[in-house]
Each structure stands twice: as structure tokens, then as C-alpha cells.
Amino acid sequence: MNFNYKPAGDSAILMDLDSGINEETNTRIIHLASFIESKSEEGFGEVIIGYQSVLVQYNPLKLSYQKAIDQLKRLEEVLNNTGSQSRRTIEIPVLYGGDHGPDLEKVAQHNKLTIEDVISIHSKSQYLVYFLGFTPGYPFMGGMSKEIATPRLESPRFAIPPGSVGIAKDQTGIYPVASPGGWNLIGNTPLRLYNSEKSNPFLLKAGDFVTFRSIQVEEYDEIKDQVEKDTYKLVIDC
Incomplete structure (x- = not known):
């Protein structure tokens, strides 16, 4: 499952996951969104999740569009190490x-x-x-x-x-x-x-x-x- 990156205005990036709408996708989306939000010091802001997507806001004074994508691609690696999610x-x-x-x-x-x-x-x-x-x-x-x-x-x-x-x-x-x-x-x-x-x-x-x-x-x-x-x-x- 790989993300596709698209600009969303002048300070946000839409990450689309090429997978079905299911529990596994939801787990990966939630883990990634939480991880990105923990990196606010790197220039990332609010993260909004969807069925198969993550909308990431970033500070253009700290990050260029391409640099933000490069960093998000590195953060994707955390998905390879996530276990099953504890759900209520x-x-x-x-x-x-x-x-x-x-x-x-x-x-x-x-x-x-x-x-x-x-x-x-x-x-x-x-x-x-x-x-x-x-x-x-x-x-x-x-x-x-x-x-x-x-x-x-x-x-x-x-x-x-x-x-x-x-x-x-x-x-x-x-x-x-x-x-x-x-x-x-x-x-x-x-x-x-x-x-x-x-x-x-x-x-x-x-x-x-x-x-x-x-x-x-x-x-x-x-x-x-x-x-x-x-x-x-x-x-x-x-």
C-alpha cells in the first residue's frame, strides 16, 4: 500500500492510499496521522484523516512543498513497524x-x-x-x-x-x-x-x-x- 501525494492549496498535502476501505487501511491511516502530529517541531500542523487519505497541513515558512513530501515519505516508514491497534x-x-x-x-x-x-x-x-x-x-x-x-x-x-x-x-x-x-x-x-x-x-x-x-x-x-x-x-x- 503506497501513498500518492497531491498539493492541497499552498500549505497542505493530500496523501492518498492506494488500498481498499477496510480495518487494515484505517489502522495505518490512524497511526500515520498520530505520528505526523507528533512532529509539529518539524513544521507539520493539523492532520485530517479520511477513509483512505491523510490531509497534512505544513508551515511553508519552514518547509517547501517538496521538502515536506520528502519528510512525509520518511515518516511513512513507521507504518512498517506498527502492530495491531487497540480499539474500543x-x-x-x-x-x-x-x-x-x-x-x-x-x-x-x-x-x-x-x-x-x-x-x-x-x-x-x-x-x-x-x-x-x-x-x-x-x-x-x-x-x-x-x-x-x-x-x-x-x-x-x-x-x-x-x-x-x-x-x-x-x-x-x-x-x-x-x-x-x-x-x-x-x-x-x-x-x-x-x-x-x-x-x-x-x-x-x-x-x-x-x-x-x-x-x-x-x-x-x-x-x-x-x-x-x-x-x-x-x-x-x-
Whole structure:
């Protein structure tokens, strides 16, 4: 797996990896991004990761474009010495259907399934968080079964509540904050994926695994109250 280098403006470089979108690629991307960020004294700044890419900002007063590439190529060598990544598995409780999941029935009808089938299929899979983006804390995840894949809405909604769990094509996601969106909403989690008042505002990070657990209204209200009081104990398997 080799990186291709491209300029991204006058002070950034896009490193594209010629590999598939999978866990191994994700591990290499995360390790390299972390290593580059540790080299700020050499002139490197913020690093933004994608499915198969790393966007690296650099200080043009310290590094020329070619010198930055030369140094990044040397840093690539660290990838040959990285072991398997330690990953967290975080459980996300979800209240499916009703007002919290207005498109659940549509997803079921599109795939010729029952509502119970959709919930079961969606909640039995394990999802890998490849990176965060779009809005603060939004997880781009892989691992959803194609059995429940559903096209995006023809007309996006102007406002989607925080915590909404949606499906678009063969992907699933969670909206951390209120925002427009065109995904089919199948449920809502009482957890907060983004909290600006905390030193670490993001619930999830790249490399995490996510599992969904179906809950009922009573537990949803109970967890939401605990989250507001900051007493909820997150279920994490390391």
C-alpha cells in the first residue's frame, strides 16, 4: 500500500492510499496521522484523516512543498513497524421507530422486511468508525448490512434532532448536533456524541467500534436523564 501525494492549496498535502476501505487501511491511516502530529517541531500542523487519505497541513515558512513530501515519505516508514491497534467497542442505546425514527417503516418496506427485522439487522452488526467529520463528532462508519440499504431522501430535512440514527444507501450514521440531512431516520440515541463543555467533546473517535442496542421509551428517558446529570456510565469493551 503506497501513498500518492497531491498539493492541497499552498500549505497542505493530500496523501492518498492506494488500498481498499477496510480495518487494515484505517489502522495505518490512524497511526500515520498520530505520528505526523507528533512532529509539529518539524513544521507539520493539523492532520485530517479520511477513509483512505491523510490531509497534512505544513508551515511553508519552514518547509517547501517538496521538502515536506520528502519528510512525509520518511515518516511513512513507521507504518512498517506498527502492530495491531487497540480499539474500543462502544455501545449506543437506540430507541427505534415512532417519532424518533419516522423513516423506519419506509426502510422496512423498501427492503421487503418487517420493522422488527430492520431493528434486528441494524443492531446486530458491529460498525467501525473510520473518521469524524461533516458536523462536530459525526462518525463515518462502515459495517452496515446491505439487507437494509436504502436510498437517501429525495428532499433533505431542514433540521434533524441530535442523536438521530439514520441510513443512507449502505451506510448508517448518528447526527451529533441539530443539522439538515437527507438520511432515513430510524431511531434516536439519548447519548450525546458532542459536548462542547467537556475537555474531550467527542464521544467517539476514529478506530472505535460501535454496536447499537435497542431500548424502549422508559429506558430512553432514564438514560437521557442520566446523561443530562452526567451520571450515565458508558458501556465500553476495550
